[in-house]
Amino acid sequence: MVVCGDDGLAHRLTAELRDVYRERVTLVVPTRPAGQAGADPRFGGGFGLGAGLWARFPSSRPTRPESAERPTGREVRWVEAVEPTEEVLAAAGVAGASALALVYEDDETNLRAALLARRLNPRLRLVIRLYNRKLGQHLEELLDQAAIIADPGIDLRELDSSTTVLSDADTAAPALAATAVAGTGKVVQADGLLLRAVERTPPGRGEVADPGLCTLALLSATTADPAGAEGAEYSGERGPQLLPDDRAVAAATGRGTVALEAVSYAGPQQSGSRLAAAALPMGSLFSRRLRWALFGLVAAIGALALAGWITTGEHPLHAAYMTLLDIFAINDPAVEAPPGRQLLQILAGGVGMLILPVLVAAALEGLGAFRTATVLRRPPRTLSGHVVLLGLGKIGTRVLARLRELEIPVVCVESDPEARGLALARSLRVPVVLGDVTEEGVLAAARIHRADTLLALTSSDTTNLEAALYARSIKADLRAVLRLYDDDFATAVYRTLRAAYPQALTRSRSVTHLAAPAFAGAMMGRQVLGAIPVERRVLLFAAIEVAGHPQLEGKTITESFRPGAWRVLALDAAAPEDRRPDLASTPAPGTPGPGLVWNLHPGYVLRSEDRVVLAATRRGLAELLGRRPDRTAGAGPGSRSEQEQR
Secondary structure, rough: OOOEEEOOOHHHHHHHHHHHHHOOOEEEEOOOOOOOOOOOOOOOOEEEEEEEEEEEEEOOOOOOOOOOOOOOOOOEEEOOOOOOOOOHHHHHHHHOOOOOEEEEHHHHHHHHHHHHHHHOOOEEEEEEOOHHHHHHHHHHHHHHHHHHHHOOOOOOOHHHEEEEEOOOOHHHHHHHHHHHHHOOOEEEEEEEEEEEEEOOOOOOOOOOOOOOOOEEEEEEOOOOOOOOHHHHHHHHOOOOEEEEOOOHHHOOOOOOOOEOOOOOOOOOOOHHHHHHHHHHOHHHHHHHHHHHHHHHHHHHHHHHHHHHHHHOOOHHHHHHHHHHHHHHOOOOOOOOHHHHHHHHHHHHHHHHHHHHHHHHHHHHHHHHHHHHHHOOOOOOOOOOOEEEEOOOOOHHHHHHHHHOOOOOOEEEEOOOOOOOHHHHHHOOEEEEEEEEOOOOOHHHHHHHOOOEEEOOEEEEEEEEHHHHHHHHHOOOOOOEEEOOOHHHHOOOOOOOOHHOOOOEEEEEHHHHHHHHHHHHHHHHHOEEEEEEEEEOOOOOEEEEEEOOOOOOOOOOOHHHHHHHOOEEEEEEOOOHHHOOOOOOOOOOOOOOOOOEEEOOOOOOOOOOEEEEEEEEEEHHHHHHHOOOOOOOOOOOOOOOHHHHOO
């Protein structure tokens, strides 16, 4: 396996392939700054990769770095290069590799490298990280066609999806969006159906817990604590038990569960009609002070018209007409009129002088309101129960789209006026506060004191923490979800917030931790539908062809279930020739096949032509997708046969 990248996802993916799937990995990373000696902390033990074989390219080979943690599987070979040119890919061994993952942050870099790699090895399984969805769809077709042209005898079905385009933002967004909102649980999509994993408190005495579609996990011993379900991971108590059997569920008294359901969000919503009405902000045309000024002027005009009617004895409509003429200085001076009429004319002239600046202010404010409405909306004063989303980068943009799909009210906070997510927020009519979240008053403008959840998704761990602490100082029981990369830092944050705010819910999520299993699964040749975090662990959902898997083929649903490893959830009822390659997408109109069948009979026997959707732990999926032993490897300590014996 070859992994090319320039950020944390490359290192998480490398560790996943080496430690979970026991693969030989070559990691291509950017060249370290000049003069830096020894191990780069980005590439060393901090990511659990251990010592490796270094090949600096194209400059001389540096000293082999040392790490505090020895590798648990094969060693990782390193190649340093400024960019993944054809010469660099050849030096990394792409021509003889089984799979290549291109996970640079820049889409253009991944695109260029993918075209070069396909020319070097037509049979190479490519996994490409792209943020642009439309470009990704076209790129998959283009690279698969290029593989067929370069090698007419190639069978893409045999290669099991030659090209797969994934986005770490799309992979992590469902879990982040669902974690942010109380009541939605953790979400994954399969065959257009939105599934959620709901955390449930332990049932009372004499009560029976509803398992939903199935029970995915037994939570740790601290799940009854309002501070959250992640305590065991940080306090050393009993951790979660993934994919338990019925006996374990029945025996686990006092422990919460994670159940899989297919339900929709039932919290506060913003309906489509409400959003359509908000597209024309008539209520924001005039400020409160301007509305009071206009009301006072109308009252004054009405009082003058009434006084003119009483004074002159004329018809009320004529008296009102004369009053308006006096206000606009159109009427003749009342020289020969009684004193009362003259006084009313003077007062009407004064009111007319007051109307002019008010009308000018109304016109300017109305123009400003419409211009603001075409750019960004302000949070309504009456908004409450919403989610405050910090950061509209790649991750924040995808999470915002997910939240709005569930019709959850959102207020965004972004410091960069050129952020990529502002266009989406504008099109969805989502209120946005522009400003640095660490500055006083920014979160207050987002109505944080009336919000239910804070979702901090900036790229800086310290910024996310600072925002959470400031928000908790305003509202102590605020639900906070922080994007944190480093596990040790997440542990310290959890313990601190739990001690300071024991009644508040705190969650931390790592985008690379959620996305790496999906990329690793795609490199092994299967489409991972999604990942659901259970405390600080991960459950994967994958579509698996039964053929070639003795653990599944010819066995009933009950017999194929292995507690703690995998569990079959659904069956793809479509004919093999009509199956869609990506079950994580919504079916297009007119797509053949009845889709996925849930609630399978326990006695159903899995056939070789079946395709199933299963939930699996990372090691369980690795066992199912594990390839045949590498016969080219020697019998040394790094060989696969010795690893399997271990």
